Amino acid sequence: MAEERVQDEQRIEDEEELRPDPELEARRMAAMSFIRRFGDPVLKSRATEVDQFDDALRAQVSRMGGIMGDAMGVGLAAPQLGVSQRLLVYRVGQDAPLVALANPQLEWSSEDEEPSEEGCLSIPGVQVDVERPIHVRVRATDENGDERVVEASGLEARVIQHELDHLNGVLILDRTTREARKEAIRTLRELESAEEAA
Numbered sequence: 001m002a003e004e005r006v007q008d009e010q011r012i013e014d015e016e017e018l019r020p021d022p023e024l025e026a027r028r029m030a031a032m033s034f035i036r037r038f039g040d041p042v043l044k045s046r047a048t049e050v051d052q053f054d055d056a057l058r059a060q061v062s063r064m065g066g067i068m069g070d071a072m073g074v075g076l077a078a079p080q081l082g083v084s085q086r087l088l089v090y091r092v093g094q095d096a097p098l099v100a101l102a103n104p105q106l107e108w109s110s111e112d113e114e115p116s117e118e119g120c121l122s123i124p125g126v127q128v129d130v131e132r133p134i135h136v137r138v139r140a141t142d143e144n145g146d147e148r149v150v151e152a153s154g155l156e157a158r159v160i161q162h163e164l165d166h167l168n169g170v171l172i173l174d175r176t177t178r179e180a181r182k183e184a185i186r187t188l189r190e191l192e193s194a195e196e197a198a
């Protein structure tokens with residue numbers, strides 16, 4: 001009997017560990033409310049060039065960094081906030097600095113590609129396999145108007161390519177197999193009807 005109780009307590013502790021911190025969860029939900037969802041036309045459009053490197057742009061970068069962090073994402077593109085601007089931010093690793101790239105141009109990508117599961121803050125609840133080059137070189141302008149060349153590999157290269165796609169109206173569902181896309185759309189519909197029912 002006593003043993004059983006110990007097991008019950010253990011089980012309760014395990015469940016508590018799985019439950020997210022309510023404050024972080026509230027912040028995540030608030031951030032998610034700013035992010036445009038799959039189906040919004042802004043996510044299918046080509047964004048326009050950034051031509052002013054001013055305080056408004058720097059404010060936009062820090063807003064994007066804040067929303068991305070609260071939403072627990074590693075990258076965010078301006079169109080995801082409904083702003084049709086060729087601007088993306090990312091942070092790969094907790095202590096890494098926030099990187100902002102305006103008007104990024106993919107200068108080079110490796111022939112070596114690899115598939116990996118990707119999610120998207122605009123398509124929450126869905127993960128699909130996306131094949132991408134492992135290494136890239138991107139030329140861009142930072143939030144102060146200075147030229148910046150980024151050579152990236154692995155996760156950083158993947159995040160940059162994912163966010164660059166957003167600037168061209170391309171989503172992970174456009175980059176996966178027909179089967180995976182169908183499955184993802186089915187999952188999305190189920191999640192939506194569950195949300196409506198809640």
Ligand code: ZN
Binds near residue numbers: 119121162
């Ligand atoms: Zn995305």
